Amino acid sequence: MKQQRRQFKFLAVLMFSLFLVLAFYGGYSVIQYGNRWFSSSRNPRVRSQKENVMAGDILDRNGIILAYTDTEGERHYQAEEASRRAVVHVLGDRQGQVANGVESFQTAYLYGFQSTFPELVRSFLSGESRRGDDITLTLDSRLCTQMMLSFDAHEKTRGLRGAAVVMNYRTGELLGEISLPNFDPDRIDEAVYQNPGQPFWNRATQSIYPPGSTFKTITAAAALMNLPDIENEQFTCTGELPVDNGFIHDFGNARHGKLSFQNAYRVSCNQVFAQVALRMGDQELKKAAEKAGFNDNFLFRDLVVENSTYPADNRTEAEVAASGFGQSAVAATPLHMCMVAASVANGGVMMEPILLREVRSTLGDLRYEAKTRVYTQAMEAWQAEILDGYMRDVVVNGTGSRASVSGLTVCGKTGTADSTQNGEPISYGWFIGYLREESLPYAVCVLVEDVASGDGGGSTAAPIAADIFAYLRDHDGK
Amino acid sequence: MAKDKPEKRLRLPGSGLAATVMLFFMTAFLLLFLRDFAWQGLALAAAVPLGIWIGTHVICRSFHVDMLLLTLTNFLCALGILVLYDTNKALAYHQAMYYGIGLAAMIACIYLVRWTKSVKVWRYLTWPMGLVSLILLSLPLLIGRETNGAKNWIYLGSVSVQPSEIVKISLLILVCHFMSRRQMLPWLVFSVGCLGILMLQKDLGTALLYYGVTLMLYFASSSNVLLTALGLGGGVGAAVMGYRMFAHVKKRVAIWKNPFADYDHAGYQIVQGLMALASGGLVGVGLGLGSPTTIPVYQTDFIFAVICEQFGLVFGLFVLAMYVAIIWRGAVIARGARRSFHGLLAMGATLMIALQTFVIIGGVIKMIPLTGVTMPFVSSGGSSLVSSMCLIGLVQGVESLNRDDLTEDERMTEMPQTFGGKRGGRR
Numbered sequence: 001m002k003q004q005r006r007q008f009k010f011l012a013v014l015m016f017s018l019f020l021v022l023a024f025y026g027g028y029s030v031i032q033y034g035n036r037w038f039s040s041s042r043n044p045r046v047r048s049q050k051e052n053v054m055a056g057d058i059l060d061r062n063g064i065i066l067a068y069t070d071t072e073g074e075r076h077y078q079a080e081e082a083s084r085r086a087v088v089h090v091l092g093d094r095q096g097q098v099a100n101g102v103e104s105f106q107t108a109y110l111y112g113f114q115s116t117f118p119e120l121v122r123s124f125l126s127g128e129s130r131r132g133d134d135i136t137l138t139l140d141s142r143l144c145t146q147m148m149l150s151f152d153a154h155e156k157t158r159g160l161r162g163a164a165v166v167m168n169y170r171t172g173e174l175l176g177e178i179s180l181p182n183f184d185p186d187r188i189d190e191a192v193y194q195n196p197g198q199p200f201w202n203r204a205t206q207s208i209y210p211p212g213s214t215f216k217t218i219t220a221a222a223a224l225m226n227l228p229d230i231e232n233e234q235f236t237c238t239g240e241l242p243v244d245n246g247f248i249h250d251f252g253n254a255r256h257g258k259l260s261f262q263n264a265y266r267v268s269c270n271q272v273f274a275q276v277a278l279r280m281g282d283q284e285l286k287k288a289a290e291k292a293g294f295n296d297n298f299l300f301r302d303l304v305v306e307n308s309t310y311p312a313d314n315r316t317e318a319e320v321a322a323s324g325f326g327q328s329a330v331a332a333t334p335l336h337m338c339m340v341a342a343s344v345a346n347g348g349v350m351m352e353p354i355l356l357r358e359v360r361s362t363l364g365d366l367r368y369e370a371k372t373r374v375y376t377q378a379m380e381a382w383q384a385e386i387l388d389g390y391m392r393d394v395v396v397n398g399t400g401s402r403a404s405v406s407g408l409t410v411c412g413k414t415g416t417a418d419s420t421q422n423g424e425p426i427s428y429g430w431f432i433g434y435l436r437e438e439s440l441p442y443a444v445c446v447l448v449e450d451v452a453s454g455d456g457g458g459s460t461a462a463p464i465a466a467d468i469f470a471y472l473r474d475h476d477g478k
Numbered sequence: 479m480a481k482d483k484p485e486k487r488l489r490l491p492g493s494g495l496a497a498t499v500m501l502f503f504m505t506a507f508l509l510l511f512l513r514d515f516a517w518q519g520l521a522l523a524a525a526v527p528l529g530i531w532i533g534t535h536v537i538c539r540s541f542h543v544d545m546l547l548l549t550l551t552n553f554l555c556a557l558g559i560l561v562l563y564d565t566n567k568a569l570a571y572h573q574a575m576y577y578g579i580g581l582a583a584m585i586a587c588i589y590l591v592r593w594t595k596s597v598k599v600w601r602y603l604t605w606p607m608g609l610v611s612l613i614l615l616s617l618p619l620l621i622g623r624e625t626n627g628a629k630n631w632i633y634l635g636s637v638s639v640q641p642s643e644i645v646k647i648s649l650l651i652l653v654c655h656f657m658s659r660r661q662m663l664p665w666l667v668f669s670v671g672c673l674g675i676l677m678l679q680k681d682l683g684t685a686l687l688y689y690g691v692t693l694m695l696y697f698a699s700s701s702n703v704l705l706t707a708l709g710l711g712g713g714v715g716a717a718v719m720g721y722r723m724f725a726h727v728k729k730r731v732a733i734w735k736n737p738f739a740d741y742d743h744a745g746y747q748i749v750q751g752l753m754a755l756a757s758g759g760l761v762g763v764g765l766g767l768g769s770p771t772t773i774p775v776y777q778t779d780f781i782f783a784v785i786c787e788q789f790g791l792v793f794g795l796f797v798l799a800m801y802v803a804i805i806w807r808g809a810v811i812a813r814g815a816r817r818s819f820h821g822l823l824a825m826g827a828t829l830m831i832a833l834q835t836f837v838i839i840g841g842v843i844k845m846i847p848l849t850g851v852t853m854p855f856v857s858s859g860g861s862s863l864v865s866s867m868c869l870i871g872l873v874q875g876v877e878s879l880n881r882d883d884l885t886e887d888e889r890m891t892e893m894p895q896t897f898g899g900k901r902g903g904r905r
Contacts, residue, residue: 005812007701008698011694011698012828015805015832015833016806018836019805022798022836022839022840023798025845026794026795026845027791030843033756034756036756037752042741042753044750044772045769045772048769
């Protein structure tokens with residue numbers, strides 16, 4: 001009997017703990033995922049609210065109205081087609097074709113689900129139709145238009161698919177984000193639906209691409225941590241490195257000869273980085289990647305971003321070597337690679353990207369105000385400092401020279417990743433970088449899909465980045 | 479026993495709490511009445527508090543049982559009627575009727591437990607009882623119809639009954655009886671038979687409950703860690719085998735992993751449930767508001783999501799806390815029992831309620847794969863409500879025996895002092 005009583009107590013405690021887990025899991029998931037579940041276009045509550053409530057306005061950081069509802073309840077976007085197209089992926093459209101644009105992801109504010117009880121009473125008594133909250137974004141819509149036009153301004157990127165992201169590396173504010181091809185939200189016709197380039201798809205946040213040589217930034221950070229004397233070592237690049245049963249070649253089959261680690265980063269030598277990756281081992285490289293956000297479940301408050309991946313364990317030597325230069329199932333979104341560059345610029349601290357600057361009720365009361373939040377310490381400050389020097393070197397003397405802009409200290413890294421798309425080989429051109437300027441704390445990522453053979457990130461993405469930096473220099477604060 | 483004495487003196491919330499609960503439901507039903515001025519709303523505003531009064535004060539006074547446990551039970555039952563009245567009135571009337579029947583059944587169960595103490599002859603009834611239970615449980619296989627993938631209902635005219643809910647009670651009584659007498663074979667045969675029938679009916683949720691409670695009771699009665707671990711291993715093995723063998727189990731697990739993947743079909747229900755949870759936020763959209771009826775089977779499996787949408791996450795956690803309090807009271811009562819059988823019975827009934835609640839709420843919040851069991855006291859359904867109230871009746875029956883025993887003790891030891899004086903006399 002006595003023993004039985006003791007077991008009763010044990011079973012009761014067991015049940016208590018189960019319920020405690022239940023309570024914590026429930027609370028955690030509603031707080032973490034609540035807005036993602038709620039703002040789903042499939043939520044019937046939202047559909048019924050849309051019939052009764054007029055959506056609030058959406059403004060950019062300069063007060064330009066990106067979307068508003070007229071007295072008839074009709075939703076309007078900007079007057080010029082180019083401006084409409086440039087921001088369509090961030091903003092979303094009235095049909096909800098773009099997944100998780102502000103128009104759908106911020107439904108809770110736009111359609112007044114956050115209205116307080118006194119506000120509901122007031123709007124009921126006044127007899128006017130209810131209006132949702134007005135949202136001001138951190139986005140600069142003119143910058144977005146420039147970013148879009150810049151793709152067409154250069155011969156090598158004209159008409160290509162791609163994405164570009166600009167963020168403030170000190171605060172995490174997202175200033176620019178475009179995805180190409182895009183579409184006009186006021187004219188979604190059959191051609192748009194049939195477009196093989198999938199214009200509804202937001203390439204900046206929804207697609208993960210092999211980051212190619214831009215990933216060397218992370219390999220280098222890992223190497224600095226794990227191979228203490230690496231900065232004084234001499235490496236040899238013979239033009240081909242035998243690994244497993246194959247060989248690793250460089251972009252354009254270059255042969256770099258003897259070179260230091262910094263020079264290997266500057267000329268983007270795959271063989272040195274393959275060697276370094278093999279010496280460190282898969283686990284150390286994976287650890288560094290995960291520190292920078294790979295394999296993490298991104299749960300940003302303002303954005304839905306596809307998770308970046310570093311492949312799982314048990315990999316062959318060839319795979320590990322290829323991961324050293326950002327291939328072999330390593331994949332990231334352009335937004336995340338922008339954050340990687342931003343973290344180097346910000347002393348290793350990766351800020352959470354934010355898109356909402358503030359939300360105000362119809363009566364002008366402040367409902368929400370952006371708070372800067374650290375997402376993670378992507379690397380140590382001393383690693384970031386060394387990498388900062390490397391990335392400056394890339395732009396001054398290396399593969400990223402076309403990103404340089406007079407009067408600005410540009411740092412960056414180029415990349416060219418090979419992959420296959422629908423069975424066809426395809427190359428992606430990358431540039432990630434930032435301005436080492438106290439008054440212009442901006443990081444940039446440019447991705448160009450399907451660059452011509454012989455072209456790489458340095459010749460396609462870097463010039464677009466240069467345009468963006470120049471625009472930021474000329475228009476900052478306006 | 480000495481350790482339990484201060485527990486007894488702990489001042490538990492009593493009639494004040496019950497009055498608050500009655501007031502809460504009266505105002506809630508009046509609020510819903512204001513929406514459409516249907517007379518049924520007024521009727522429920524009077525009938526439900528009356529039911530709570532009977533369920534707490536009257537039962538407590540007649541049997542000397544645990545008042546807090548009664549109050550919590552009645553609160554949850556009334557909450558079910560309230561939420562159902564808001565979403566589907568016909569179900570609410572049905573539920574209110576069964577609430578009445580459930581109160582009567584609860585009293586019957588209190589009597590039943592008291593009777594097992596005084597009448598020895600009932601032991602000869604155990605074998606026929608087991609046989610009848612097995613036949614009852616297998617009836618749906620013969621004359622039932624398949625609903626929602628499981629064949630676990632029988633239809634008698636317009637009334638539908640879920641035999642597994644009734645057998646739940648007899649299973650507990652039989653298993654506890656044989657365990658307390660250390661006869662392993664009979665209860666093992668009986669519970670394995672039940673599990674087999676439930677598997678045939680594809681009623682995996684109920685099978686999980688039967689299995690879990692039996693295993694935990696065995697552990698409590700024998701303290702045999704080795705055999706319990708073996709039983710646990712067997713259960714896990716069966717689950718893995720079930721996963722490999724049955725396509726519908728595989729599908730359930732896949733939906734659980736990512737309900738958004740097949741949103742339009744298989745994942746629809748759970749996604750709608752999650753949206754309801756998210757819509758409620760911390761404080762809910764309010765009683766009578768929101769659109770919880772978009773969740774398929776909102777009235778049974780997903781009633782917790784409905785509660786969270788209307789009353790908010792904080793209230794949902796509060797409801798969880800009530801179940802925890804029920805477990806606490808149940809365990810205290812089980813520990814106070816003088817006879818092994820009664821201790822096991824009270825603990826078993828408590829565990830049954832606890833495990834069932836955990837399984838369904840865990841499924842709704844996507845912590846574990848969803849298995850279609852009801853949320854005790856709250857979910858719509860006559861069999862489920864009555865059987866849950868019977869379980870509380872069993873616990874309370876044990877409590878009334880405990881108090882009898884305590885009174886007896888006091889009379890034996892303190893007779894000279896209490897004679898004529900103190901208010902120790904209990905009846």
